[in-house]
Amino acid sequence: MTGSAGSRYGASVPAPRSRTRWAVRRLNSPNPLWGSNGVAFGPDGRLYAAQFLAGKISAVDTATGDVETVVPMDGPVQSPDDLAFGADGSMYVADLVPGRVWRRSPSGTYRLVSDQVKVPNGITCVGDRLFVNEMRMNGRLLELFPDSGEPPRVLTEGLALGNAMQQGPDGCLYYPHMVTGQVWRLSPDGGEPDLVADGVHEPVAVRFDLGGAMLVLSRGAAGLVTRVDLHGTGARSLITSGLAGLDNAAFDAENRMFVSSFASGGITELHPDGRTREVVPRGLDGPYGVTVDLAGRVYAADHYRVAGPEAEEEGEGEGEGEGEGEESGQGAPGGVSTHVLRPFAHGISADGGLLHLTSQYGEVTTFDPVRGTTRVRATGLRRPTGIAARPGGGLVVAETDAGRVLAIDLAADGDDRVTVLAEGLPRPVDVALDEDGRVYVSDEELGAVLLLGDDGRALPVAGGLDAPQGLVVREGEVFVVETGSRTLRAVSLATGEQRVDAEDLAVGLPPGTGPRVRPALFAQGMPGVAHPFAGLAAAPDGSLLLSANGEGTVLRLTPRQSSSSTGRTPDAEQ
Numbered sequence: 001m002t003g004s005a006g007s008r009y010g011a012s013v014p015a016p017r018s019r020t021r022w023a024v025r026r027l028n029s030p031n032p033l034w035g036s037n038g039v040a041f042g043p044d045g046r047l048y049a050a051q052f053l054a055g056k057i058s059a060v061d062t063a064t065g066d067v068e069t070v071v072p073m074d075g076p077v078q079s080p081d082d083l084a085f086g087a088d089g090s091m092y093v094a095d096l097v098p099g100r101v102w103r104r105s106p107s108g109t110y111r112l113v114s115d116q117v118k119v120p121n122g123i124t125c126v127g128d129r130l131f132v133n134e135m136r137m138n139g140r141l142l143e144l145f146p147d148s149g150e151p152p153r154v155l156t157e158g159l160a161l162g163n164a165m166q167q168g169p170d171g172c173l174y175y176p177h178m179v180t181g182q183v184w185r186l187s188p189d190g191g192e193p194d195l196v197a198d199g200v201h202e203p204v205a206v207r208f209d210l211g212g213a214m215l216v217l218s219r220g221a222a223g224l225v226t227r228v229d230l231h232g233t234g235a236r237s238l239i240t241s242g243l244a245g246l247d248n249a250a251f252d253a254e255n256r257m258f259v260s261s262f263a264s265g266g267i268t269e270l271h272p273d274g275r276t277r278e279v280v281p282r283g284l285d286g287p288y289g290v291t292v293d294l295a296g297r298v299y300a301a302d303h304y305r306v307a308g309p310e311a312e313e314e315g316e317g318e319g320e321g322e323g324e325g326e327e328s329g330q331g332a333p334g335g336v337s338t339h340v341l342r343p344f345a346h347g348i349s350a351d352g353g354l355l356h357l358t359s360q361y362g363e364v365t366t367f368d369p370v371r372g373t374t375r376v377r378a379t380g381l382r383r384p385t386g387i388a389a390r391p392g393g394g395l396v397v398a399e400t401d402a403g404r405v406l407a408i409d410l411a412a413d414g415d416d417r418v419t420v421l422a423e424g425l426p427r428p429v430d431v432a433l434d435e436d437g438r439v440y441v442s443d444e445e446l447g448a449v450l451l452l453g454d455d456g457r458a459l460p461v462a463g464g465l466d467a468p469q470g471l472v473v474r475e476g477e478v479f480v481v482e483t484g485s486r487t488l489r490a491v492s493l494a495t496g497e498q499r500v501d502a503e504d505l506a507v508g509l510p511p512g513t514g515p516r517v518r519p520a521l522f523a524q525g526m527p528g529v530a531h532p533f534a535g536l537a538a539a540p541d542g543s544l545l546l547s548a549n550g551e552g553t554v555l556r557l558t559p560r561q562s563s564s565s566t567g568r569t570p571d572a573e574q
Contacts, residue, residue, distance in 0.1 A: 008032055008054075009551040013511060014504040016548065018488075022501055022557040026333040027298065027309035027545075030506075031283030031552030032067050033058065035304075036260035036267060038082030038123070038164060039250045043089040043106070047250060047258055049267060050080035052096065053285055053303065053529060055519065057083065060267050062258060065279050074514035076110050077102055079529050081135075082164055082248065084125045092130055092146070094120040097519040097528040101132055103146050113146045118524045122165040122175055122205075126188055131155075133162030133175055136524055141165075141175065141186060155190045164205030164248050169212040169231065176203035176216065183216055183228075197236075200226055205248045210255040215239075217246040217259065221341050225249075225259075225270070239274050243282075244338045245304055263304045263341060265552075283336050284552040289348040289386065289470075289535035290545045291355070298545060299355060300554055301345035303530060306355065306367070309554055310334045333553070339369065346533055347397070347430075351389035358384040360521060360530045364397055364408060377408050377416045383521060385533055386430030386442070386471065396421070396439055398428040400531075401521075405431060405441050405452060422452050429533065430471040432478075434493075442468040442480055449480055449491065462491045462498065467508070470536030472544060481534045481546060483508040488536075488546065488557070502557060506550035507534040 007013070007030035016024050034054035042048050046059040048070065055078050057071035071077050071093070079097040086092060089106040092113065101113040101120055113130070121135035133141045139159035142152040160182075165175035172185040174196065183197040183206055197216070203226075204219040212231065218224035223241035228234070245263025249270070252258065257270045258279065266282030284307060287300035298308045347358035355367045356377075364378040364387065378384075382401035389395060395408040403425040411417040422428075427445035434440065439452040440461065447465045450458040466484030473479075478491045479501065488502035509516075509532075519529035535547040544557040 006030060006032065007551045008034060009506045009510045013506065016502055016505050016555055018502045018557065020499060020501050021559055023560050024502055024555055024557050026553045027556055028283060028336050028553050029281060029333045031265050032280050033265035035262050035265045035285040037247050037262055039248045039258065039260045040083050040085055041250050041252060042085055047267060048083055048091065049260055050083050052079050052081045055079055055516065060280055062252065062279050067280060071104065073509065074516040078517055078519040081121050082123045084123045086125045086130065087128050092123055092125065094123040094132055096120060096135070097523040099523065101144060114144050114152055116152055117142060119526050122163050124166050124173065126167050129188060131173060131188065133159055133165060135161050135163055136526055137161065156186055156193050166207055168208055168214065174206040174214065176206055178204060197228055204246065207249045209251050209257065215249065217249055219245055221338065239272065241270050241274055241276060243268060243276065244341055263338065264336065286549045287547040287554060288346040288533040288549065290547045290554055291348045291350040291537045292539045292545055293350040294540055296540060298554060299339065299348055299350060300547065301348040301357060303345060304343050305341045306339045306345050306348065307336050308339060310337050344527060344530065346530055347385050347387040349387045349389045356387055356389055356395055358387045358397060360385060361527050364395065378418050388431045388433050390433065390437065396431045396433065398431050398441060400427055400429055403428065405439065422456050422458055425458060429469045432471040432473045434473040440471060440473055440478060442471045444468060449478055465489065469534045470546065472536045472538045474538045479536060479544060481507060481536050483534050505546065506548040508532060508550055510550060
């Protein structure tokens, strides 16, 4: 087990740096967690937090904020979404994508409890009994038998996306229907479910405090918690936390409430009056793609939302401190703001006041931040990832799993027309345009950057690259993020000359992570786990923006005034 109260990428990993023309700095602080989902207090008094996107579970000291990895990314659990502790101290984990429920003993050994639950999510222990529900339409609530190995017993069906549940003071199991905005209850021994509350705002978790009051968390942008007096007048009251994308909650022995966020991670103590205390900082779950508008505003596609670094602090001195790789006199990195909760956002391109987005689950959309409207441009694609805007409203998209590069253009009849620019590519990830409108594509499996000809042929620009992803073309050069070597490489389009412009980038899996099974993109027709994507964008001021998805930051690479595009500067960052 490894501990770290700072970056999830590892405390010993060097900070990003450039030996050539760039000054590198973080626009926001690293996120200690990869999002935070199910939470439960363990026998040791620490709060255990599942991280669905990372396949990881961490233990949090709620007094100090220290974070320790308990279930690593390269363990048997692929996509933990909720967890619970049994009477003997065993941890039970709902592994959503592969449809498994695991038992982790107090000694740290794993045993598969069941692989017969579809999209398992809400999980809870009642004494030595174990219950789990399914996050799908017409989902089931089941009892599992970890010790005897008996087949699961179905208690009820018809759940409209179940999620976090708990036993109430009356002994019943309480659980949400996420789609219908309802809370239901059911005896652990079965029978007919009862509707407890209707018209609840986007319910995602049902919890009880030590006094027996029911609290229902909302997954919406305002971070609402609905408090219901079940055994008194039935009155409801709202707690507005301001924490976008609440996921789950747990109460400690002093009846203090701690909440998680699928959208931004972190652990936060939430008081009954809505006041909050940060225990573990929130930040970016990814990020995936990154873009910037003409005003210089940075947008990051962050899986569940579109977010961005908050206004940079004005400051003097050395930013995050000596040895961190930050340039002096540029202020310290700040927090992250949610522009809009928007499942799901992976590729992103700003153009003319609009944001063009891809979802790896098959959709391309255009979002208007001012009007709050969305236009669907294409559906049914096979993992679209990188996206670039063409003049006139057209788009170019890398359809990764189909091996294609697509153009999306507005036809005369007002509908969008999708055409194939190139096909037969092994794994295209990102696309970029030069000033003449020519299309370049990075291919992760081929290890290359390609130029697409008018005849659809892909012409090599650079090869031998280590898992290239994010791509930018500017001033006669191609810049590409190599996620395997954790570098930013520049390639001259005139001469083919290459150089490494940045290194020690926190992209991809943390160093030392062993082989792991990649969770599926879909699970029983529901979204699974998206593939990581380290995006790259060019800003109007000449800087580059890079998604450091290993640590949850956006990096800004600003040209040093004293260096030329090919010259080297003194190694001031060593």
